[in-house]
Amino acid sequence: MNIQDFRYYHDLVKEKSYTKTAKKFGVSQPTITAAINRLEEQFGGQFLIRDQSHKSIIITHLGMQFDEHIQTILKEIEIAKLEIQRNSASKISFGLPPIIGQNYFPKLVPELLHTGILKNLEVIEAGSNDLIDLLIHGEINFSLLGLTDPNLAFGIDAKIIAHYPLRIIVAKNHPWASREGLYFRELADQDFIGLSSNYIHNQLLTQMLKQNQININTIYRSPDVAVVKSLVAKNLGISYLTSLAIDENDQVVALPLLDSNQPDFILAAVSRQNHLMTSKEEQLWNILSKQAVN
Structure with a gap:
């Protein structure tokens, strides 16, 4: 199974043009056609109907459903690349909103310094809403957040630390x-x-x-x-x-x-559930979440 075929397919669904898709990837139109044929044969379904008379492409219902799965696969691959790059750099990307960074995080610094984790933190300062998006897209794996609701997006684990009026x-x-x-x-x-x-x-x-x-x-x-x-x-x-x-x-x-x-303003420690933690990341998570009330 060729991941590049998935990329060709998703772009073709989006552009609905073999010409534009081939141009984007710098390949010939027959290359795109061959990729689509391979996918339909491998998965046993018709994803596209090519209307030669109108030079257009019709995406079947099965084809649209298949594209939803393709997008998830491609997203996970990009997240995996980011995680491998971060792991090789021994850095831990960590989200920190300004209010929490100024008024709560300093309490954790002595222990983070003592364990040697502080020097490995690559702190990304942003508002909680922006940091939630970064977590969902795998650009960070850990954060302290201010929340209105502890039930975050699927795949995000939240440990409530405190409620502030x-x-x-x-x-x-x-x-x-x-x-x-x-x-x-x-x-x-x-x-x-x-x-x-x-x-x-x-x-x-x-x-x-x-x-x-x-x-x-x-x-x-x-x-x-x-x-x-x-x-x-x-x-x-x-x-x-x-x-x-x-x-x-x-x-x-x-x-x-x-x-x-x-x-209430809910202070929580959050992490991505499907992220396999290194030993240093496990230490960080234990420090962040040990005051959790849930």
Whole structure:
């Protein structure tokens, strides 16, 4: 069985043109035809119908189903290549969102340093949503993540470490600063300073906005949590942050929400289930997940 035949087939299904497919791979059209014939013979089905009168290709239902399997196979092959390259380089690609990197990861550094794993980490900093995509596509195998739901995509193992409540942060001279808490609906039409779209906070915020059927006036978004807190401290607006991102040195007041039904920021250690770990990776996973509550 020739993997290249799979590549020819998938591209032909996508382009629906023998000419374009042959040109892309730098081969002749008969080469593509021979590959399709081999696949149909090997698997015992008709995948394509070539309409000579209209010079077009019709993909049969069986052919479309077969292409779904081909895409999975080709994706796994690419993931395998990435894993082999990383293993030969003795590096461990590790995803780390900014908030978790600043406020939780430092607790793990002494043990990572002691075990010699820290020097092997190739840290990729990005928002949790972006890191989930990298995990799904096999570009990283491990990450700490902020989640709204621990049930991730198929093939991803998540170990919940902690739940952190969400807080409304306001300036120390804001009218709400002396309050002990507030209801989310009170945010209606307030000037709001938010985080960039790749932060999990936006999903939590959207959930609460829909639940309370209100709107807020977002005046600015930043990829930097420190910038958000700084702007809030200047009383330019309010924001919505996990308590993990707030400490006593911040010049803001963090107010708890009084709503009975509200989401948490879930801190989790995650890994790809079908990844065969090296001894160093097993050590890393044990360190990441040993505080897990599930």
